[in-house]
Amino acid sequence: MKTFGVGILGFGTVGAGVVEGLQRNGKLLASRTGLQLALRRVADLDVETDRGVAVADGVLTRDAAAVVDDPRVDIVVELIGGTTVARALTLRALAAGKPVVTANKALLAEHGAEIFAAAQAGQADLYYEASVAGGIPVIRALREGLIANHIEAIYGILNGTCNYILTEMERRGEPFDVILAEAQAQGYAEANPALDIDGVDTAHKAAILAGLAYGAPVPLAEIGVEGIRDVELADLLDVRALGYRLKLLAIIRHSPVGQEVSVQPALVPSEHMLGKVDGVFNALLVRGDVAGETLYYGRGAGRLPTASAVLSDLADVARNLAFGARQRVPAFVPHTHYGKPRRGKHALARFYLRMNLPDQPGTLAKVAEVMGQHGISLASVRQRETDGQWARILFLTHPAVESAVMAAITELRRDGKIGPQVARYRIADLMA
Amino acid sequence: MKTFGVGILGFGTVGAGVVEGLQRNGKLLASRTGLQLALRRVADLDVETDRGVAVADGVLTRDAAAVVDDPRVDIVVELIGGTTVARALTLRALAAGKPVVTANKALLAEHGAEIFAAAQAGQADLYYEASVAGGIPVIRALREGLIANHIEAIYGILNGTCNYILTEMERRGEPFDVILAEAQAQGYAEANPALDIDGVDTAHKAAILAGLAYGAPVPLAEIGVEGIRDVELADLLDVRALGYRLKLLAIIRHSPVGQEVSVQPALVPSEHMLGKVDGVFNALLVRGDVAGETLYYGRGAGRLPTASAVLSDLADVARNLAFGARQRVPAFVPHTHYGKPRRGKHALARFYLRMNLPDQPGTLAKVAEVMGQHGISLASVRQRETDGQWARILFLTHPAVESAVMAAITELRRDGKIGPQVARYRIADLMA
Numbered sequence: 001m002k003t004f005g006v007g008i009l010g011f012g013t014v015g016a017g018v019v020e021g022l023q024r025n026g027k028l029l030a031s032r033t034g035l036q037l038a039l040r041r042v043a044d045l046d047v048e049t050d051r052g053v054a055v056a057d058g059v060l061t062r063d064a065a066a067v068v069d070d071p072r073v074d075i076v077v078e079l080i081g082g083t084t085v086a087r088a089l090t091l092r093a094l095a096a097g098k099p100v101v102t103a104n105k106a107l108l109a110e111h112g113a114e115i116f117a118a119a120q121a122g123q124a125d126l127y128y129e130a131s132v133a134g135g136i137p138v139i140r141a142l143r144e145g146l147i148a149n150h151i152e153a154i155y156g157i158l159n160g161t162c163n164y165i166l167t168e169m170e171r172r173g174e175p176f177d178v179i180l181a182e183a184q185a186q187g188y189a190e191a192n193p194a195l196d197i198d199g200v201d202t203a204h205k206a207a208i209l210a211g212l213a214y215g216a217p218v219p220l221a222e223i224g225v226e227g228i229r230d231v232e233l234a235d236l237l238d239v240r241a242l243g244y245r246l247k248l249l250a251i252i253r254h255s256p257v258g259q260e261v262s263v264q265p266a267l268v269p270s271e272h273m274l275g276k277v278d279g280v281f282n283a284l285l286v287r288g289d290v291a292g293e294t295l296y297y298g299r300g301a302g303r304l305p306t307a308s309a310v311l312s313d314l315a316d317v318a319r320n321l322a323f324g325a326r327q328r329v330p331a332f333v334p335h336t337h338y339g340k341p342r343r344g345k346h347a348l349a350r351f352y353l354r355m356n357l358p359d360q361p362g363t364l365a366k367v368a369e370v371m372g373q374h375g376i377s378l379a380s381v382r383q384r385e386t387d388g389q390w391a392r393i394l395f396l397t398h399p400a401v402e403s404a405v406m407a408a409i410t411e412l413r414r415d416g417k418i419g420p421q422v423a424r425y426r427i428a429d430l431m432a
Numbered sequence: 433m434k435t436f437g438v439g440i441l442g443f444g445t446v447g448a449g450v451v452e453g454l455q456r457n458g459k460l461l462a463s464r465t466g467l468q469l470a471l472r473r474v475a476d477l478d479v480e481t482d483r484g485v486a487v488a489d490g491v492l493t494r495d496a497a498a499v500v501d502d503p504r505v506d507i508v509v510e511l512i513g514g515t516t517v518a519r520a521l522t523l524r525a526l527a528a529g530k531p532v533v534t535a536n537k538a539l540l541a542e543h544g545a546e547i548f549a550a551a552q553a554g555q556a557d558l559y560y561e562a563s564v565a566g567g568i569p570v571i572r573a574l575r576e577g578l579i580a581n582h583i584e585a586i587y588g589i590l591n592g593t594c595n596y597i598l599t600e601m602e603r604r605g606e607p608f609d610v611i612l613a614e615a616q617a618q619g620y621a622e623a624n625p626a627l628d629i630d631g632v633d634t635a636h637k638a639a640i641l642a643g644l645a646y647g648a649p650v651p652l653a654e655i656g657v658e659g660i661r662d663v664e665l666a667d668l669l670d671v672r673a674l675g676y677r678l679k680l681l682a683i684i685r686h687s688p689v690g691q692e693v694s695v696q697p698a699l700v701p702s703e704h705m706l707g708k709v710d711g712v713f714n715a716l717l718v719r720g721d722v723a724g725e726t727l728y729y730g731r732g733a734g735r736l737p738t739a740s741a742v743l744s745d746l747a748d749v750a751r752n753l754a755f756g757a758r759q760r761v762p763a764f765v766p767h768t769h770y771g772k773p774r775r776g777k778h779a780l781a782r783f784y785l786r787m788n789l790p791d792q793p794g795t796l797a798k799v800a801e802v803m804g805q806h807g808i809s810l811a812s813v814r815q816r817e818t819d820g821q822w823a824r825i826l827f828l829t830h831p832a833v834e835s836a837v838m839a840a841i842t843e844l845r846r847d848g849k850i851g852p853q854v855a856r857y858r859i860a861d862l863m864a
Contacts, residue, residue: 294728
């Protein structure tokens with residue numbers, strides 16, 4: 001049986017998971033592929049801490065470059081994260097013609113063009129199933145399973161920390177800060193949670209998915225990103241009462257008004273499968289013009305789920321090496337069937353708007369009038385409560401252009417027709 | 433750009449969908465793969481009927497064997513269905529070393545060993561994404577995405593007709609016969625619905641999935657199959673009130689008591705994602721020992737969704753031809769990591785039992801006693817109604833061996849302790 005040597009860069013949570021998975025299921029994997037994966041080297045700055053898995057003597061090293069260069073290492077697994085050392089080592093491997101398997105979404109989102117070109121130049125495979133949605137094989141689904149589809153839209157719940165926080169806020173009726181602090185204490189959120197809760201992690205994943213769907217790299221700066229830091233419990237509960245759930249969504253769409261890539265809290269119908277995704281789980285709804293609507297659900301992070309994705313890539317890469325079929329599925333296929341993503345808030349959507357109006361006769365009519373002047377038609381209005389000074393009002397709009405909604409809010413605030421606190425959440429019309 | 437010739441056998445619904453998909457998205461597919469698929473021949477006994485797609489002169493023929501033999505046909509797409517002509521033509525193609533893409537679940541379930549051996553002998557690819565769950569790329573997910581996982585369990589809603597009927601019965605409160613007749617009138621069910629409603633179609637798909645998961649062919653005779661023909665509306669509604677939904681499930685499990693492959697109406701928790709799958713949609717819940725729980729959802733049948741799967745296989749096969757990588761992913765990988773499926777009703781599960789008891793004091797105690805003698809412990813008892821002669825009683829059991837439950841029912845009936853009408857539905861404990 002042909003054997004391929006594996007070198008792992010980064011012996012953190014996922015690295016240890018990959019070693020555990022190889023030890024546990026290496027024989028099964030060999031039976032299924034007819035090929036053997038042999039762990040040759042693991043590099044990490046910390047070679048002391050017990051990761052709960054044993055590796056043979058001489059496998060662990062602090063010298064990552066030596067792992068890349070080791071002639072017994074046929075495939076490099078990059079699990080360092082970040083965009084400095086990881087970038088240099090990935091480029092080093094690809095330049096040497098060594099295939100790379102990576103879970104590094106930031107690297108691909110920020111330096112994708114460079115990395116993909118290096119893979120092409122080195123005729124080396126670059127696989128990255130683990131970079132999006134952990135244990136759910138969504139890269140394969142998009143890149144191979146749905147290859148014959150124009151991807152009309154992707155709606156993704158791609159950050160388990162955010163989904164956990166929103167789910168728990170709603171379930172327990174506690175505000176954002178309380179749940180975030182608990183999530184940090186329990187290890188569901190990082191000490192510095194900004195990457196997650198401000199939507200950056202989701203934006204990295206959205207950039208990767210959009211690139212696959214539309215054949216052009218999407219610069220992060222082109223992605224409108226809103227996180228969940230300002231989500232108020234009252235809105236979560238009001239949204240629920242209206243038959244929706246508020247989820248942090250990656251939205252990737254191609255429509256007559258252009259291509260859109262955005263990250264934002266948005267309303268999802270409670271009765272839709274995507275509205276049922278709770279806790280740390282991830283899900284992707286994909287609408288293709290041939291397959292129709294498909295949905296993929298599972299654990300988007302964690303030691304073993306992410307390892308499952310890395311190991312599936314190792315199997316694919318080993319098969320390509322065995323068959324002399326490097327670049328059989330290129331890491332990225334640029335093409336021009338779609339335009340570039342269109343920057344700005346041009347999306348046409350329905351909106352949930354929550355505003356405070358002075359509790360005086362006639363104010364509602366004035367607000368509605370200004371909205372009308374901006375082309376925004378109201379589908380429903382609900383007055384939630386009043387404290388004598390302010391009335392809390394919820395609007396659901398008919399489809400409107402997002403920039404027009406923002407302009408109307410700006411004008412209403414400026415003229416004192418509404419209080420400063422406003423929530424503006426798009427309704428994800430998943431079918432359109 | 434390399435071009436590969438495609439020959440389609442069978443110009444029915446799916447065949448026309450494949451032609452439409454190729455015409456609509458052929459350029460996109462070529463951009464993504466760097467390869468061109470050219471439709472050379474389409475064979476069907478009926479070359480007159482308008483299928484809503486145009487093919488060039490000389491493409492349509494009544495001679496299927498000539499399509500297989502045509503030197504301009506590099507890849508054969510078998511969409512005839514059935515196990516006679518389709519089998520002969522598939523074997524003919526594979527023997528000639530021509531790769532085959534098929535949607536034929538019956539052929540694979542009933543003659544898989546022969547077909548897989550022929551693929552191996554001919555060193556020809558055999559791809560069958562379209563045979564299970566239509567537009568959802570679940571074969572890829574199992575065979576490649578989850579390749580590093582021991583598959584602990586698969587729970588599948590795999591027949592859109594059955595799921596549509598059960599959903600509509602429940603939604604509209606109408607009995608089976610009424611909904612079936614409507615489904616037939618609307619084209620959601622065949623004139624002869626037996627293959628669907630008796631669970632045979634689901635069993636074919638279960639056999640294919642089980643073979644992939646456990647590396648051994650599963651003879652259809654080993655699969656316990658119960659359909660939905662006898663499902664009563666009252667049970668559907670009672671199940672719902674208990675927090676479950678009744679779904680026709682394929683259950684494929686490996687547990688300490690052995691490997692199980694079965695098809696049966698079973699209770700799924702309403703709050704689980706799998707309990708939300710309504711109408712003609714399909715879904716697969718897969719539990720792997722590394723990835724954990726993943727779920728795949730979408731349209732399991734239909735002209736275009738099935739075509740999407742066929743086209744994805746065509747892309748894979750063309751890539752393998754272009755890279756000289758035939759049999760890169762073998763159609764079937766036999767191995768011995770698991771035993772054979774264990775025949776019989778040995779599964780340990782909770783059950784929903786609905787019985788009619790004589791409406792007299794003390795009868796419930798007698799029934800409970802007999803159950804206890806068979807090792808069946810009752811978790812809850814509900815009396816639904818009584819007509820003065822019979823009381824309709826629902827039991828939920830604690831985990832019990834299915835054969836013991838059946839034996840208890842047989843004894844209770846024989847001794848006249850219960851009426852002849854009994855419903856016995858397993859509760860799918862998706863997490864265990």
